[in-house]
Amino acid sequence: xxxxxxxxxNPFRAGLxxxxxxxxxxxxxxxxxxxxxxxxxxxxxxxxxxxxxxxFVLDLGSGDGRIVITAARKFGARGTGVDLDYHLVIQSxxxxxxxxxxxxxxxxxxxxxxTDLGQATVITMYLLPAVTRKLVPSLLNLKPGTRxxxxxxxxxxxxxxxxTYIRKNVFLWIxxxxxxxxxxxxxxxxxxxxxxxxxxxxxxxxxDAHARLNGVPMQTWEVKLEGDRVSFALVDSxxxxxxxxxxxxxxxxGDVMEGNLVRGAGSTRVTxxxxxxxxx
Amino acid sequence: xxxxxxLALAALAWAVCGSAGAxxxxxxxxxxxxxxxxxxxxxxxxxxxxxxxxxLVADLGSGDGRVVIAAARDYGARGLGIELDxxxxxxxxxxxxxxxxxxxVSFRQGDVLVxxxxxxxVVTLYLLPNLVEKLKPRLLDLRPGTRxxxxxxxxxxxxxxxxVVISKSYMLYVVPAKVxxxxxxxxxxxxxxxxxDFDLEQSFQEIRGGARVTGGYLPAFEAxxxxxxxxxxxxxxxxxxxxxGRVTSSLEMQGEVRSGVGRTLAANRWRATRVIGVxxxxxxxxxxQ
Numbered sequence: 174x175x176x177x178x179x180x181x182x183n184p185f186r187a188g189l190x191x192x193x194x195x196x197x198x199x200x201x202x203x204x205x206x207x208x209x210x211x212x213x214x215x216x217x218x219x220x221x222x223x224x225x226x227x228x229f230v231l232d233l234g235s236g237d238g239r240i241v242i243t244a245a246r247k248f249g250a251r252g253t254g255v256d257l258d259y260h261l262v263i264q265s266x267x268x269x270x271x272x273x274x275x276x277x278x279x280x281x282x283x284x285x286x287x288t289d290l291g292q293a294t295v296i297t298m299y300l301l302p303a304v305t306r307k308l309v310p311s312l313l314n315l316k317p318g319t320r321x322x323x324x325x326x327x328x329x330x331x332x333x334x335x336x337t338y339i340r341k342n343v344f345l346w347i348x349x350x351x352x353x354x355x356x357x358x359x360x361x362x363x364x365x366x367x368x369x370x371x372x373x374x375x376x377x378x379x380x381d382a383h384a385r386l387n388g389v390p391m392q393t394w395e396v397k398l399e400g401d402r403v404s405f406a407l408v409d410s411x412x413x414x415x416x417x418x419x420x421x422x423x424x425x426x427g428d429v430m431e432g433n434l435v436r437g438a439g440s441t442r443v444t445x446x447x448x449x450x451x452x453x
Numbered sequence: 454x455x456x457x458x459x460l461a462l463a464a465l466a467w468a469v470c471g472s473a474g475a476x477x478x479x480x481x482x483x484x485x486x487x488x489x490x491x492x493x494x495x496x497x498x499x500x501x502x503x504x505x506x507x508x509l510v511a512d513l514g515s516g517d518g519r520v521v522i523a524a525a526r527d528y529g530a531r532g533l534g535i536e537l538d539x540x541x542x543x544x545x546x547x548x549x550x551x552x553x554x555x556x557x558v559s560f561r562q563g564d565v566l567v568x569x570x571x572x573x574x575v576v577t578l579y580l581l582p583n584l585v586e587k588l589k590p591r592l593l594d595l596r597p598g599t600r601x602x603x604x605x606x607x608x609x610x611x612x613x614x615x616x617v618v619i620s621k622s623y624m625l626y627v628v629p630a631k632v633x634x635x636x637x638x639x640x641x642x643x644x645x646x647x648x649x650d651f652d653l654e655q656s657f658q659e660i661r662g663g664a665r666v667t668g669g670y671l672p673a674f675e676a677x678x679x680x681x682x683x684x685x686x687x688x689x690x691x692x693x694x695x696x697x698g699r700v701t702s703s704l705e706m707q708g709e710v711r712s713g714v715g716r717t718l719a720a721n722r723w724r725a726t727r728v729i730g731v732x733x734x735x736x737x738x739x740x741x742q
Contacts, residue, residue, distance in 0.1 A: 213693050216714040224715075247715030339674040339686050339693055394619040406619050408493055416493050418619055438496040439504075439527030 205300050207236045207261065210324065214341050215243050218322040221337055221345045222295045224248040231255070231293035233285040233300065233308075238265025238278070240297050245274035250295075255283040296321045302329065313377070317350035317425065318400035331377045334399060347400040349378040350425035358449035360419075362436060365411075371449060387411065401425045409436065421447060485581045487516055487541070494579075494604055494621060495523045501617055501625045502575045502600040504528040511535065511573035513565040513580065513588065518545025518558070520577050525554035530575075532558040535568045571595065579604040593657075597630035597700060598680030611657045614679060627680045629658040630700035635730075638664060640710050640723035642687070642694055651725060663687075683708075696723055703727065 235254025698708015
């Protein structure tokens with residue numbers, strides 16, 4: 174949960190760290206100093222991530238364990254904290270016992286780069302940008318919909334899906350599904366069946382798409398991706414007398430995206446299911 | 454949709470330019486030409502405003518009446534069209550009868566700048582920027598929560614609450630309650646006290662401010678205003694207090710404050726009353742009804 178290379182608020186620790194860096198460390202080199210996250214910020218991180226009893230929270234660089242313990246105590250979640258510092262791991266276990274959540278949390282002395290991230294539904298971290306930058310590729314490979322929260326430091330080019338400012342900046346990212354490539358769908362919209370081809374381009378959760386409806390190229394609008402949820406709109410103007418916007422919403426699962434589409438608005442709207450498959 | 458006689462010529466010029474913006478600034482007397490919105494545009498405006506059976510939709514510059522008629526026919530709303538061109542008003546009435554919605558819509562011949570549409574819950578406009586700007590003061594005086602949808606041309610300084618681009622741009626503005634000024638905030642906040650001096654500054658729907666406490670100041674984080682709904686967060690040493698509520702009049706707002714998170718969350722009522730200094734009373738007008 175913790176960081177800053179120049180921590181002026183905590184000169185003692187910053188000093189220790191500086192000494193630690195100058196002398197040969199007896200413990201594995203710590204990439205990240207321990208700076209505790211204020212409790213209000215811990216609360217906000219977990220609130221923003223929408224943590225609940227079904228969640229498994231993994232805290233990368235768990236320090237004194239407060240994020241994982243808060244997740245268990247206040248939000249009913251389970252969780253694991255990993256930290257390189259053995260003493261902080263022991264301290265965290267003790268704090269968990271005092272909070273009465275030791276059966277739902279675990280602390281491991283472990284390198285975060287050697288930690289299996291796949292078990293988590295929520296990942297919390299407070300790491301230096303140089304460290305998070307190395308983590309980004311692994312984070313992007315997590316199950317779509319996995320939530321990542323951090324504070325103060327963002328993930329560079331990967332823009333947060335949400336951001337709040339309550340004393341500190343708190344960021345939320347939702348791991349996006351991979352949608353880049355060509356997709357084909359058949360739309361059952363009477364009276365004419367329509368063939369839809371989509372070509373998605375993607376950079377993190379930022380997506381765009383080119384479409385062809387019955388072979389006619391058309392612009393897509395409001396293309397959005399959040400986790401595994403995709404949405405976009407097309408203006409169906411094949412029939413000039415009966416123009417309407419097609420609003421697509423769906424979920425992505427591997428090489429299939431499916432959901433419902435609405436043609437038009439108001440009482441004249443028509444709803445139909447749609448399903449697209451990625452072409453190899 | 455668009456008042457005016459200009460008709461073919463202006464409409465053609467408009468279509469050729471692609472953007473009327475170039476022709477408008479500095480020529481405030483150019484009347485908005487009559488350019489009918491497409492079905493797609495009408496739908497998008499009414500959809501963005503989430504129009505439903507309890508709404509009264511006023512279309513400023515209603516042209517041949519299509520927005521108002523669609524609101525009544527396809528969304529179950531009532532409608533009011535205001536249009537300068539008497540022939541278009543007459544045509545609108547004919548269209549309304551043909552659509553079988555004449556009982557739920559009315560059309561008035563008149564200038565949108567002086568017309569009375571204060572009962573509207575939704576206002577739609579597709580007018581040139583100079584006219585949109587002129588309408589702004591009266592639109593801001595509508596009942597808080599009134600939704601305004603503009604098409605292509607929005608306000609210069611009032612940012613939309615939502616914006617959608619589907620072929621063209623559509624902007625939704627929610628008329629904000631007037632909350633700027635000094636308030637006395639009453640709430641049970643353990644560790645903070647239960648009466649705070651609370652100040653707010655307002656620019657359209659953007660608000661900022663904070664509470665004065667003994668020996669300090671608590672900034673209001675995440676302060677938001679949408680129509681008459683207000684929310685903000687005050688933070689003391691140990692917990693955040695999330696205020697959510699409604700502005701019930703120009704003098705009062707109230708709601709619920711949730712302190713803490715998850716299982717430690719405690720909810721209480723809060724209320725704020727406007728503090729009016731000597732000689733200030735005249736500046737505080739009642740909320741437009």
